[in-house]
Amino acid sequence: MQTTPPQPEILLPRSRRLGHLFDDESLDLLSRVLDSWFHVPGTHIRFGISGIIGLIPGLGDAITGLAACIIVLAAWFRGLPYITLARMLVNLALDVIIGAIPLLGDVFDIAWKANRRNYKLLTRHLAEPRRHTWRDWCVLVLMAVAIAAILLAPVIVLVWLVLHLLHGL
Numbered sequence: 001m002q003t004t005p006p007q008p009e010i011l012l013p014r015s016r017r018l019g020h021l022f023d024d025e026s027l028d029l030l031s032r033v034l035d036s037w038f039h040v041p042g043t044h045i046r047f048g049i050s051g052i053i054g055l056i057p058g059l060g061d062a063i064t065g066l067a068a069c070i071i072v073l074a075a076w077f078r079g080l081p082y083i084t085l086a087r088m089l090v091n092l093a094l095d096v097i098i099g100a101i102p103l104l105g106d107v108f109d110i111a112w113k114a115n116r117r118n119y120k121l122l123t124r125h126l127a128e129p130r131r132h133t134w135r136d137w138c139v140l141v142l143m144a145v146a147i148a149a150i151l152l153a154p155v156i157v158l159v160w161l162v163l164h165l166l167h168g169l
Helices: 024-035 049-053 059-077 082-099 104-112 114-127 133-168
Strands: none
Touching: 024 049, 024 059, 024 114, 049 059, 049 104, 059 082, 059 114, 082 104, 082 114, 082 133, 104 114
């Protein structure tokens, strides 16, 4: 009798190995808890625990930033295109970096809702793969131009002041 060699273990898709952690319901719940779980009575303002924990200087935004990485990681496991992942990372980076500014950053965090944005990017891609990636490119280009303008503005003002002072001499 001829025996067949043992078959290698069939690798499951990455999203199946992690079970329910990365399913739509869990990710939706996580994004709502982080960004919109509570509401201010009498208004349409919603905020999550990231807005509360973010009040702890330095540490709060780092903790909620790590929790928010779960959604980006789930998107990677589900095979989202790199451009969409980059957009999700930019959303998260803005949330963490600007959120680190005392009080103003917390207001931004409540308004920006990076986790809800990232969850919507994930579900949008899963519903219509490859259809909307041009939007991701447009948003990233516009954000790069805005960041460049923000970084160049002080340099331009400084050059103008120096030229103005030298012209006055």
